[in-house]
Amino acid sequence: MKRILITGAAGFLGSHLCDRFIKEGYHVIGMDNLITGDLKNIEHLFKLEKFEFYNHDVTKFVHVSGKLDYILHFASPASPIDYLKIPIQTLKVGALGTHNLLGLAKDKKARILIASTSEVYGDPLVHPQTEEYYGNVNTIGPRGVYDEAKRFQESITMAYHRFHNVDTRIVRIFNTYGPKMRLNDGRVIPAFMGQALRGEDLTVFGDGSQTRSFCYVDDQIEGIFKLLMSDYNLPVNIGNPHEITIKDFAEEIINLTGTNQKVVYKSLPQNDPLQRQPDISKAKEILGWEPKVGREKGMKLTFDYFKSLSEEELNKKEHKDFSKHIKK
Ligand code: UDP
Numbered sequence: 001m002k003r004i005l006i007t008g009a010a011g012f013l014g015s016h017l018c019d020r021f022i023k024e025g026y027h028v029i030g031m032d033n034l035i036t037g038d039l040k041n042i043e044h045l046f047k048l049e050k051f052e053f054y055n056h057d058v059t060k061f062v063h064v065s066g067k068l069d070y071i072l073h074f075a076s077p078a079s080p081i082d083y084l085k086i087p088i089q090t091l092k093v094g095a096l097g098t099h100n101l102l103g104l105a106k107d108k109k110a111r112i113l114i115a116s117t118s119e120v121y122g123d124p125l126v127h128p129q130t131e132e133y134y135g136n137v138n139t140i141g142p143r144g145v146y147d148e149a150k151r152f153q154e155s156i157t158m159a160y161h162r163f164h165n166v167d168t169r170i171v172r173i174f175n176t177y178g179p180k181m182r183l184n185d186g187r188v189i190p191a192f193m194g195q196a197l198r199g200e201d202l203t204v205f206g207d208g209s210q211t212r213s214f215c216y217v218d219d220q221i222e223g224i225f226k227l228l229m230s231d232y233n234l235p236v237n238i239g240n241p242h243e244i245t246i247k248d249f250a251e252e253i254i255n256l257t258g259t260n261q262k263v264v265y266k267s268l269p270q271n272d273p274l275q276r277q278p279d280i281s282k283a284k285e286i287l288g289w290e291p292k293v294g295r296e297k298g299m300k301l302t303f304d305y306f307k308s309l310s311e312e313e314l315n316k317k318e319h320k321d322f323s324k325h326i327k328k
Contacts, residue, residue: 010038036082077093
């Protein structure tokens with residue numbers, strides 16, 4: 001039986017990856033320090049013999065006994081609000097955490113796939129973004145802690161590949177959504193859906209002319225799976241190129257949810273990218289992958305998930321309490 005280590009296993013993408021690899025018949029070792037992740041996302045797997053879970057911070061030395069065939073490094077805060085609140089952990093998990101996992105991959109002769117992001121392109125001056133674009137990142141801005149950690153992560157991954165011959169993959173993930181997103185993580189989809197369900201106005205930041213392109217989680221997981229199984233070492237964009245302005249998106253959510261609320265405008269966060277759309281030619285050509293789930297269907301499935309949450313969860317307005325993880 002193939003054995004795979006998934007870091008960030010209790011998070012949004014990590015938990016979907018655990019499900020996928022269990023379904024594929026793998027022995028899955030999940031790891032998470034639960035700063036932003038939630039055990040609720042994987043508790044259904046605990047009864048399985050082929051699933052193990054370790055509550056561990058990957059910025060500390062990572063030990064896994066026995067053989068390992070694959071490592072997926074998905075541990076990281078991933079929403080702008082989270083990485084503003086825990087900037088140092090964000091830098092450490094992208095840098096030190098990645099270093100530890102690359103060392104583990106080298107030791108175990110395991111193939112490792114690193115979760116990178118469209119944030120490596122920053123506020124892009126090239127549109128849509130191809131993998132060849134180097135990006136436009138403000139190193140010292142509020143998003144710099146995430147963007148630069150992920151850029152360093154790509155560099156050290158390529159260095160381990162070139163210098164130590166480690167078998168590496170890099171996926172650049174564009175905005176992805178679906179069930180198990182954290183309701184209060186501040187990202188636009190849970191924010192709008194939570195607001196609609198609580199009967200609040202939808203908060204559009206800036207004038208709403210900034211664009212994003214949203215990929216349904218099942219498509220994202222399929223793209224990651226195909227990349228892991230490919231023999232391609234350079235970064236690959238995985239996302240849905242169907243682009244929309246945030247203002248139009250708010251209107252779509254109003255129609256989907258049937259809320260009577262309106263859109264209200266708030267100030268635009270610093271360095272919020274003005275446009276984002278993946279060029280997925282590489283994924284199409286190399287992996288034979290393209291997204292299949294359109295926004296209408298994906299948003300409905302996601303709304304059904306948020307609707308199924310308890311009143312208590314829905315009304316827990318504060319973001320996750322990070323205080324016990326933060327040393328001042
Ligand atoms: N956004 C918004 N209202 C919200 C949350 C986010 O208008 O309540 C905007 C945000 O400024 C950005 C876009 O939605 O332009 C996507 O934000 P998100 O935090 O989901 O992810 P990002 O792509 O910026 O990392």
